[in-house]
Structure formats: C-alpha cells, structure tokens
Amino acid sequence: MEFFDFKIPEGQSGPSGGKPVPPKPAKPAYKRRDEDVSTEAVEVVDEAGNILVKPPDQLELTEAELKEEITRVLTANNPQAPQSIIRYSFKDGLYKPISHVDQMAIHFSLNGNLIPKDSDEGRRQSIKLTTAAEKAPVETSATAPEEAEIKDEERTEDTQAAGEGEAEESGTAEAAEAADAEEPPPPAVKERKLANQFNFIDRPSWTPRYPVRDRACQSEPTPCKTLSDDINQWVIHDAYVEELQKREESKEKEKPKAQVAKKEEKKTKKKGRKLISLDSQSDEMNKISKAAKIVERMVNQNTFDGIAQDFKYFEDDSDEFRDQKGTLLPLWKFQYEKTRRLAVTAISWNPKYKDLFAVGYGSYNFMKQGKGMLLLYTMKNPSFPEYIFRTESGIMCLDFHNDYPYLVAVGFYDGNVAIYNLKKATSQPSYKSNAKSGKHTEPVWQVKWQKDDMDNNLNFFSVSSDGRIVSWTLVKNELVHTDIIKLSVEGTAMQGPEGLQLETLGCGTSFDFHKKIDYLFLVGTEEGKIYKCSKCYSSQFLDVFEAHNMAVDSVSWNPYHSKVFISCSSDWTVKIWDHTIKTPMFVFDLNSAVGDVAWSPYSSTVFAAVTTDGKAHVFDLNVNKYEALCTQLVMNKMKSKITHIQFNPVYPVVVIGGERGFVVTLKLSPNLRKMPKVRT
C-alpha cells in the first residue's frame, strides 16, 4: 500500500492514517470533493459551464493564493515515525542515533486463526479431525469425506460427460476443499443439476436366469403280435367238421370229466416230458414245478442208478446153477416219513401206468386205530410219493379202475368207502359214503371195481366184516349202495321177537371176482369159509368151501385157469382149489401166518405168498408142486410182518408191503419167471 504523503508547510499536520478528514476551513481548497460532509451546498457555475457545488464552510482564499502551486512529494516514509531516534549504546558508552528507523505503520491488524497445514500444529489438528470424523456418527462429519469422495467421483464423471468448464469448477472446488480440510467438513455439497440435455445414465438390469433342464418321456408302445393265416372254403369246412366231431365226442364222454387231458398228463409223467397245460396262461410256478419234477426224477435215477440198472437188465445168471430155485433181488425201498407208524394194508398196481402203484396205510390193530394214508408211488421216484391223501380212518383196501386209471376205490376201517380222483388236485375223496348212504358197520376188507352197469355208471363192490357185500354205484355224483348179499351163517337162523328171522352174519374178509364169468365171485370169511356166490342171487350161495381154520385173508382166481382159485389164511396154509371140487387141490404149509397170496400175471402156475415172519415164498407148480422155488427173508426187522404182495403186471417185479409202512420192490430171478410153454 502506498501512502500518499503530502508535504505541507510546517505547522500543519497532514491527515494521519489515511483517514480522510474533512478539510479544515484554514486549508486551501482541495480538489477532492467526494467526502464533503457539509450541511449546505451552494451551487456555483464556473467558467467552463460546470456546476460546482460549494460547501458553506469552504475556505475563502484569494486568487493569488489559489494560484499558488504547492508541490507535494510522496514517499514511503511513515510520517508518524520519528525521524531520528537517539539511543545510548552500552558498547560505545555514548549516545548514538539509530541507524535505521522502522518506517512500518500498521494501519489494521486482526488476529487470524489460520495455521499452515504442514506445521506441527497443523498436522496434529488434521489428524484429530480425521479421527473425530471416523468416530462420530454425525452425518455431516462422517459422510462429508465420503460425500466429498462421491462428489469427487461424480465430478469426475461429470467431467467426462460434460465440458471443460466443469473441470475448472471442480478443480477449484477441490482446492477449496483441500484448504478447508481442517475445518469441520462443510455441509453436503449440492448436486449439480446438469443443464446439458445430452447427459443420460445407463441403467441396465438383468433378471436372474433360471437353469434349463431337459425332460423327455415316452410311453411304452402297446404290445403287439403278428398273426398270419390263409383261409379258404375247405379250411372253413374242415374246421366245422372237426368241431362237430369234437362236440359229439364230448357229449358221449361227459362223465369221465375230460379224461383225455388227464391221460396225456399221466403219459407225460411216465415219459418225463413237460406237461401240456390246458390253461394257456399257465403260472410261472407251474412251469417251475414241472421242471422241478423232471429234475427230481433225474436225481433219483442218478442216486439209485445201480438199482435202476438192475431192474432193467440184471438177470441172475446163477439161477442156472441153483437147480430151479430162484431169488428175489431187492430193488427200491419206498418209505415215507409219515407212514412209519402205519401198516401197509393194501397195494395195487395202476392198470395203465405200469410203474405207478398205490399203497394204502392203516392199522390192523383193533385197539390202536388212527388215521390212514393213501400214497401213490412210482418206481421212477423212490424217495417221495407222487400222490398223498390223508384219511381220517385207516385204509383197509383199495382198487384201481381198469378203464379209468385215475379212479381209486378205497375202503376204510370205519366202514366207509370212497372214490379218489387222481386228476383232481384235492386231497379229499371225490365221493364218500357215510352213515346215511349205507356204509358198512365194520371195516371194509376189500373193494373191487366192476364193469359199468347198464346206465354207464361206475360201480364197485365191497366186502366187510358186517357180513354184507355191497355194490356201490356212482349215480350223479352220489354213491348209491345196494346190498348184494348178506353172508348169513347157515344154521343159525333164529327166531327173534315178533316173528323176525334173525340171522347171524358171517364176516367177509376178502373176495374176488371171476375174470371171465362176470357174476361169479368168491368170498372168504373170518370163519374160514369160502363162499362161491353169484351177483344174481342175493340170499343164497352157490357153494361153500370149508377152507381154513382161521380167517381167510385172501382169495384169488387164477388169471388163466378159469376154475382154479387160491386162498390163504392165518392158519399158516395156502390152498389151491378147483371151484368144482370141494377139497383143495394143493395145500402148502408155510410155518407162519400167511398175510397175502397173489397169482403172477405171466404164468398160470406161479404164485407168491408172504408170511408174517418176513418171508416171501414164490411157487411154481409147473416146476415143483410141493416146495417153494424161493423162500426169502424180505424184512428182517423183528416186529415187522409182511402184509401184502402184488405182482407188477408187466415187469418181473413184486411189491411187498410190511407192517411198519415199509414198501420194497423185488425183482424175480429168471427161474421164477418161467412161462409155461404154449401147447400146440
């Protein structure tokens, strides 16, 4: 600042401090007129035409004085500062003038509170500010730096978008901010609204993208089959003809219940082929069972291979040296667990399937009567029976039908009779008698099928200890009984009350029908008599034979010789008769009670008998009339008696049953099988 210093004639002090002082009236007129504070103003028009305003207290000077030129010189010296200052200097020891006088004149001083940033105090304060800003949750202090940053960013964005003018402004703003860093942060800077119309913000957004999955499905096509055929008139014609024939046949054979299928079934069993199932939709289990059956047979055959070979091929060559005697070669043994306690009471071979035979189980013990069983074994499977039927009462006898090999007639200990149909899968008999239908009151000792009667109904006979011989007919699914004969004991007719004739009845134990003369049959009784009877006469016998001393266990006609029959009894004897002669032709004493006797199917002179001591005797009358050709111990268990014997119609095999449920098959050696030569 420059000071204007006026050189004023002495005695007058110039205006100090630069303050404009209204000119005193003693001074010459100044040309400065702007600070006039006079109350009154007088207007004067001077020579140039200008309006001059003259204050009332203006100095009145003469013209000479007015024209006087006063020179003023401006210097930088402080007018107030003393021009010479004398000070005592102790160094020199005298008063000296100060060389330099300070010319500084302070017109205005104000104590500010700005501290330079880089000084210690400045740094300290800036640090304090920043820490305070972080701690304090005050918006302005906290966000101010952020805002400042954001604003910086915005500003930088703005600078990019806008022109350069912005940069300058922002630059100055930043500088100002930098300068004001220590001060409490300024309030939020307002957003600058851009007047530029080309500025716009891009704001894209994207919805979340869901993952895509492929899903395919296909339904199964319906199952299809192809069929091809060719038809012509003759094909149609033939089909009809065939159908008609079938219908006729089926009408004829309604009773036998579709036997064709059953026979096929049996055939396939025999040959080991798979069963042809009638049902087109056969079970899986069925198929498995068929296969299992075949496998079982194979296993059995392998196990008993030796026996099978013997059965087929073995011929005892030593027979040549045995001098007409023969042997019985034991083959298979048939055992079933549940029949161990039961005695074999009946054996019969199937007329159609030569390897199938039925065994009836029961008990001869009067005291211990339990349940019975009917088992059918086949020689192909010695380990397990083919059919198993349980019965409530012990079986005493059984018989296969000649024409319908699946029908088995059975007589029970309780006097009932029943028919089992092997084709049906049930374990119950198809037909059974009961008390109402006229069952026997005593055990049925023998049953035998007869030829179909006039109405083509099946019928069979039964003989029992109650003295009746009954014919049972199968009429429309029912067993109808007809008493054929009552075995009355001669000479015992008594007079009963009210004039009734009471007869004591004999007990029939066995009977046999003549092979050729249909009506003729023999009955053996417990008393040891054998009656020759006819179906036609119901009260009278044709003949009586005093046969044995004890019960007649079995009678049998000779299959070849029409007049000869054989009987055996518990009195240890076997007797052969001619039915026209009252006395027996042959008598054989076997040293033990004879359980059963049977003619061989291949020779009229060969027969076999079994005794309770476990021996089997085979006789051939052609060879030796007095002795057995073979006497062989078949069962060596002490308590086991042999109860029945049967010849196989085809093979040289006999099957023997014992008291312990034991069944064995034996092969006849060649000596025993001599067939009589055909007489020419």
Added chain:
Amino acid sequence: MADTGEGKKEESDYKRLHSFPLIRHTDMPEEMRVEAMELCVTACEKYATNNESAAKMIKEMMDKKFGSSWHVVIGEAFGFEITHEVKNLLYMFFGGSLAVCVWKCS
C-alpha cells in the same frame, strides 16, 4: 343220380350244421370275446350279401365300444398277415363259408 342228390342234401345239411359261429383263434378276454362274437354274427346276418357293409358295421361298433382303431376283414377266401395288439384279436368262422378277422392296432 341218387348219390348226387344225397350228396347235395348232405351239403346243405352241413351248411346248416356249420352255420354256428366257430372261433378259430382269439386271445381276447372272455367278456370282450362274447360281445365281439355276437356283434360279428349280427352284422354278418344283417348284411349277408354285402361284406363291406358288415365289416363297416363291426368296425364302427368296436371302435365305439373298445376304442380306436379296429380293423375288420370279412371274406370267404383270403390270406393275411397282421400285427395286432395283444388281447385284441378275434378270428372266427361263421355261416359255413364266411371268415371274419377282427383286430385292433393303432
């Protein structure tokens, strides 16, 4: 002459005898089979002279009852090879000289 006369009589007898519906081959379930058979017999008797109409009738009825799509062939002499859906085939003779084959295949 007498023989031929008898022969003719036998023939006509056979025709009469053979006129019952005879199923040659089928794998339909019982109910369906019975219904289809009756339907065929009805149709053949109704349109005895026109196989096409009879076949048309059978096909439409079967479509309605058992779903699409059925095929029917009626004739006196033909050979065929077809693919059919399992349990939807009926092949039968009727009237001594007609053969009807009905099957479903879509």
